[in-house]
Amino acid sequence: MILSFAPPRSQCLGPSSSSSSSSVAAADPRRRLPSTRASLNRERRAPKHRPQSASSASPSSPAAAAAAASSSLSYGRRRRRRPQNVDGDFFVDTTCIDCDTCRWMAPQIFMRVDEMSAVFKQPANEEERLKALQALISCPTSSIHTEKPAPDVLVAHETFPIPIDEQKLPGVYHCGYHSEKSYGASSYLIVRAEGNILIDSPRYTERLARKIEMLGGAHSMFLTHKDDVADHKKWRERLGCDRILHSEDGSVCLLYKPLEVIFTGDHLIMTPTGLSIVERYNRCSVTAQLNSVEKLVDLDFRWIVPGHGRRIEFKSSLEKDLVLKEFVQQKSSQFAYI
Known part of the structure; x- marks a missing residue:
């Protein structure tokens, strides 16, 4: 569904427990599970034990010293x-x-x-x-x-947040500082007179917080889905921003009309090989998700800024419509008998 967003020139797509205005169902009914993949990767690759610090090790214990040396060596090998x-x-x-x-x-x-x-x-x-x-x-x-x-x-x-395109997308920044908690999801900042919007959560650092404050702070934090919330509580406490979230499964998208840009979270991303709905991690209906993607055709935007992967700029809304229709048709055929 399309829900009215607090600042009047923005819209969000998807379910929300805090709003009653709706007109078109456009929610992403699936929920990607990057945290599962990340945890599997961490279990396989990341160090299980960090080197013991000098303050916690007992200098009088040879066993403790040996254990610390072994842990440090193991960590170094994995790194x-x-x-x-x-x-x-x-x-x-x-x-x-x-x-x-x-x-x-x-x-x-x-x-x-x-x-x-x-x-x-x-x-x-x-x-x-x-x-x-x-x-x-x-x-x-x-x-x-x-x-x-x-x-x-x-x-x-000092270059963060990084302007995406100062000519075509003035006031839109990539926050950087990706978090392992969100499997490296991207966070963005929209600077606007009505109040800045922080989209999803970067890794919390005081350095980035100061830079965001220099740009006017954040009036709202828009969380697209549960996997990419990362350090949202710390950012809420530091910036005093309102958090906009939904209670149901799936992703929501933020459509920022003044610049014709949509922030899609994990609903629709761009990989090196093209558009993707990341169906590998989809536990729900792929068909319902593709129906949701198809509803994006009716919206006016020329930029897709996803939660993972590359940003997309279309030459026109017509090109965007053709690309999305072709993508939905191709995926629908692929999953017709699954």
């Missing part, structure tokens, strides 16, 4: 540099959860190799190095490193 990386300063370690963040933030540097990310080319100029550092900062599992300390990483921190 080792992947051999799939090219030689050079930047590299991805073996704790990568294959969330794709670095690959769309810095496609000139990172690519997918053997179900994880890897550096396939070292930065060749300042612009590429900045993008690599931004990806390093945004990696939800801190799996990207440099062989030598990078003093310019502080400069990269």
Whole structure:
């Protein structure tokens, strides 16, 4: 359904327990389960034990010292540099959860190799190095490193939130600082006179909170679905923003009419191979979800900004309609007998 959003120039799509106005059913009835995949990846790849700190270990206990050394060695082995990386300063370690963040933030540097990310080319100029550092900062599992300390990483921190396109989407920012709690989902900020909107939750950091405050803070936090809420409580406490959420399963989308952009959460995303409804993690009706995607054809927008993956700009609403119709038709045929 289409629900009126508190600031009058925005709309949200989907179910809500706090609103009674509705006209068209357009909710995503499925719920993707990235947390399940992330937990499986973490169980397989992430360290089960962190190195014991000096303050907690007993210096008089040889057993404790041995245990700490063993734990540290085990952690170091799991954090080792992947051999799939090219030689050079930047590299991805073996704790990568294959969330794709670095690959769309810095496609000139990172690519997918053997179900994880890897550096396939070292930065060749300042612009590429900045993008690599931004990806390093945004990696939800801190799996990207440099062989030598990078003093310019502080400069990269100061670039967040990053404007998406200052000419075509003025006032729309990518927050970065992706969270492992949301399997590396993207969070965005819309800066507007009526009150800024924070879409889904980035990883909480005081540095990012100060930068968001410099842009006017956040009047509202729009949570598209339960998997991408991450540190929403901390952001609520820090920014004092109202949280807009729904009680039912599925995702909701935020349509921001002034810029013809829709934020789709996990309802519809863009992968390297094209549009996706991430049906692999769908526990509900794929048909109902495709019916929901089809309803987007009736809305006026030219940008899709998803919770995961690449952003899409269409040349016109007509092109958007044709692409979505073709996608729905293709997927409907694929799942007709499932």
